[in-house]
Amino acid sequence: MSFLPKTIETLIENFQKLPGIGPKTASRLTFYLLHMPQFELENFGKNIVSLKKSVVYCSVCFNISSTDPCPICSDEARDERTVCVIENPIEILQFEKTGKFKGTYHVLHGAINPLNNIGPDELKIGELLNRIKSGKIKEIILATNPNMEGEATAMYVKREISNLKSQNSRLNSLKITRLAHGLPVGADLEFADEITLGRALEGRREF
Amino acid sequence: MSFLPKTIETLIENFQKLPGIGPKTASRLTFYLLHMPQFELENFGKNIVSLKKSVVYCSVCFNISSTDPCPICSDEARDERTVCVIENPIEILQFEKTGKFKGTYHVLHGAINPLNNIGPDELKIGELLNRIKSGKIKEIILATNPNMEGEATAMYVKREISNLKSQNSRLNSLKITRLAHGLPVGADLEFADEITLGRALEGRREF
Numbered sequence: 401m402s403f404l405p406k407t408i409e410t411l412i413e414n415f416q417k418l419p420g421i422g423p424k425t426a427s428r429l430t431f432y433l434l435h436m437p438q439f440e441l442e443n444f445g446k447n448i449v450s451l452k453k454s455v456v457y458c459s460v461c462f463n464i465s466s467t468d469p470c471p472i473c474s475d476e477a478r479d480e481r482t483v484c485v486i487e488n489p490i491e492i493l494q495f496e497k498t499g500k501f502k503g504t505y506h507v508l509h510g511a512i513n514p515l516n517n518i519g520p521d522e523l524k525i526g527e528l529l530n531r532i533k534s535g536k537i538k539e540i541i542l543a544t545n546p547n548m549e550g551e552a553t554a555m556y557v558k559r560e561i562s563n564l565k566s567q568n569s570r571l572n573s574l575k576i577t578r579l580a581h582g583l584p585v586g587a588d589l590e591f592a593d594e595i596t597l598g599r600a601l602e603g604r605r606e607f
Numbered sequence: 608m609s610f611l612p613k614t615i616e617t618l619i620e621n622f623q624k625l626p627g628i629g630p631k632t633a634s635r636l637t638f639y640l641l642h643m644p645q646f647e648l649e650n651f652g653k654n655i656v657s658l659k660k661s662v663v664y665c666s667v668c669f670n671i672s673s674t675d676p677c678p679i680c681s682d683e684a685r686d687e688r689t690v691c692v693i694e695n696p697i698e699i700l701q702f703e704k705t706g707k708f709k710g711t712y713h714v715l716h717g718a719i720n721p722l723n724n725i726g727p728d729e730l731k732i733g734e735l736l737n738r739i740k741s742g743k744i745k746e747i748i749l750a751t752n753p754n755m756e757g758e759a760t761a762m763y764v765k766r767e768i769s770n771l772k773s774q775n776s777r778l779n780s781l782k783i784t785r786l787a788h789g790l791p792v793g794a795d796l797e798f799a800d801e802i803t804l805g806r807a808l809e810g811r812r813e814f
Contacts, residue, residue, distance in 0.1 A: 403703065405673035407654060414651040417643075418636050429625050431697040434671065441655050444621040449652035451640055454614050464641060490638040496610065501647035523652055532720075563617050577681060 408434075460531070462507040462524045464489045472504055479503045481538040485528060485557065487511050487545060495543075503541075506531065511549035513555055520556055528557065529564055532571065539575045546581060554578060615641075666737070669714040669731045671696045679711055686710045688745040692751060692764065693734060694718050703752075710748075713738065718756035719763055727763055735764065735772055739778065747780045752789060761785060 404412075408430055415426035433441060456472035457463070461483075465471065471559035472478055472492070473572035482503030484495060487510060495501045501511060508523040531537060558576055565571045583592055592600070611619075615637055622633035640648060664670070665677035668690075672678065679699070684686055689710030690768055691702060694717060702708045715730040740746060749764060751757035765783055772778045788806035799807070 402677040403672075404700075405662050405671065407658050407673070408671070411651075411654045411658055414647075414654055417647075419639050420632070420635070425627070427697055427700060428627070428657070430628050431695070433655065434662065434696075440621075440624075441658060444618075445652040445654075447618045447621055447652075448640065448648050448655065451614050451618055451637070452645060453646060455612050455641065464612065464615070465610075466614070471610040487738060489641075490634055495632060559773070579629075604622035 401502060461505045462509060462527065463492060463505060471575060477502070481536060482541065483528075483531065483537050484538070484541045484543050486543050487550065487553070491543070503539075508544070508553065508557075511544055511553040513549045520560075523553070525557060532561060532564060532574065533568070535568075535570045538573060539577060542576065542578045546579075644801065647664075668712045669716060669734065670699060670712055684709070688743060690735075690744050690746070691737065691748045691750050693750050694757065694760070698750070710746075715751070715760065715764075718751055718760040722758045727767075730760070732764060732767060736767060739768060739771060739781065740775070742775075742777045744781060746784060749783065749785045 411430045411433070412423070412426045412493045416422050416423060416431050421429070433444075436444075454466050455464050456466070456468050458465045458468055458473055460469045460473040463470045463472065467474070473480075479502050483506050484501060484503055485506045485508060486492065487508055489507050489604075491511075492505055492507070495505070506524065506528050508525065510518050510523050510527070512518060512520055512523070513579075532540070540557075540561060541555040544553045544557075561574070561576055565574060580602055581596065581602055583589070583596065589597070616639045618640070619630070619633045622628050622636050623630060628636070640651075643651075661673050663673070663675050664671045665675055667680040669677045670677045670679065674681070680687075685802050686709050687760060690713050691708060691710055692713045693699065693702075694715055696714050699712055700716070702712070713731065713735050715732065715735070715800055717725050717730055719727060719730070735747075739747070740751060745766075749761040751760045751764075767782055768781070770812060772781060787810055788803065788808045789810055790796070790803065795803070
């Protein structure tokens with residue numbers, strides 16, 4: 401595509417590095433930007449450059465934040481006795497949108513994935529255990545993804561917490577839970593896979 | 608989402624302005640950028656800011672380019688007697704990828720769309736007629752989109768060229784063509800719509 405101006409070509413390459421964006425979408429986005437007023441481009445470009453500069457990790461939950469501790473950890477209305485353990489900061493957005501969770505979070509920053517050389521030490525698991533040792537937490541919700549890596553991570557974290565409990569009687573009342581599996585709302589039974597349907601059956605509740 | 612750092616929130620808004628990017632994709636892209644090294648962000652941001660600065664319109668074909676005339680119009684190996692008329696610069700990419708077109712282009716920069724107040728005067732139709740008046744062009748391929756606006760534009764341009772021909776006997780040999788309609792390659796007859804199938808039948812060729 402050497403007939404394209406260099407600036408367009410490099411921007412297409414930049415967009416292609418983003419997840420889910422192939423060559424066609426990258427071109428479409430770049431050509432779309434050509435129609436945008438220059439001040440919006442300035443704005444957009446500056447925001448990308450400064451994205452990480454004003455962002456820190458919360459030293460309590462390892463969420464990304466502009467303050468430390470983050471707004472959630474420093475919000476007194478949130479229940480710090482319930483901690484939802486997730487893989488990535490973006491998942492906090494999803495939980496907050498439900499409006500059903502008033503506890504706090506702990507971001508592991510990934511899941512155990514031996515194929516990609518991510519072991520437990522690369523994740524914020526030690527930091528989670530330290531939070532638990534303080535004795536304030538009453539429930540740990542293991543909300544890692546329901547896939548192989550997420551399940552393995554949940555199993556590993558559960559075992560580590562159990563070890564901690566066996567050494568420390570103050571932690572006896574600590575509950576470990578996992579998000580419910582079942583049919584997604586709005587789904588069609590006809591298209592449910594057998595594992596999900598099996599879990600939905602196992603986890604059935606009185607109506 | 609007030610718990611998010613301001614820089615993240617505004618970047619999500621920036622991404623959402625792009626075509627085909629909703630709130631979820633915008634968040635995903637923004638959070639993905641958080642993992643990128645700072646120098647790549649600098650690069651990406653600067654490319655967006657400088658995108659339009661080094662780009663001009665080719666004064667012959669109105670393609671976007673870093674030089675005027677553009678690399679295609681100034682390439683002596685290209686046949687300037689065949690001109691492919693398209694709506695948007697991005698479509699040149701598609702034609703060049705086929706490797707089957709050795710002529711030149713003319714970018715109208717849109718299609719006639721009365722609902723959006725785009726009339727013939729907003730498009731580079733007058734400029735196309737001026738190119739034709741020079742008498743060098745032997746074939747005009749009307750390659751506007753096969754939708755309502757594209758068809759209307761093709762009809763309009765065809766009529767204007769016919770008017771020109773009736774006034775100028777030098778243009779007698781000028782051919783006006785339109786891209787073939789038919790089944791897309793790899794398609795399934797079962798799912799073809801009746802208009803496309805009708806056109807494919809009309810346009811059938813000896814095998």
